[in-house]
Amino acid sequence: MHEKDWLDSALCDAEEPLPDAGFTLRVMQALPPRERREQRHDWILYGAAAASSAVVAVQFPVLPFLRVVQEAAQFTWLGAGVMLACMAGALLAEPLRRML
Numbered sequence: 466m467h468e469k470d471w472l473d474s475a476l477c478d479a480e481e482p483l484p485d486a487g488f489t490l491r492v493m494q495a496l497p498p499r500e501r502r503e504q505r506h507d508w509i510l511y512g513a514a515a516a517s518s519a520v521v522a523v524q525f526p527v528l529p530f531l532r533v534v535q536e537a538a539q540f541t542w543l544g545a546g547v548m549l550a551c552m553a554g555a556l557l558a559e560p561l562r563r564m565l
Contacts, residue, residue, distance in 0.1 A: 511560045 476483075531545045
């Protein structure tokens with residue numbers, strides 16, 4: 466067994482945290498407070514993703530795609546629309562949750 470394997474298994478199998486004489490606590494207290502600036506600009510990324518998706522959607526022939534989906538799976542137009550809405554909801558759920 467290599468030294469790395471032995472050390473990795475010893476650290477992972479430890480029942481209690483290794484004693485560090487308060488080192489971890491001192492390091493965590495010395496860190497600067499977390500800035501929320503990154504989250505304030507998240508809307509720019511989401512807006513850019515939505516704008517680029519809109520550009521692609523305008524250039525993408527949607528009706529032939531819907532016809533293929535309808536013929537392949539025997540969906541009605543309503544079913545195909547619901548399917549696309551569910552796909553869009555799944556893609557947008559996490560970004561919308563973060564924005565709200």
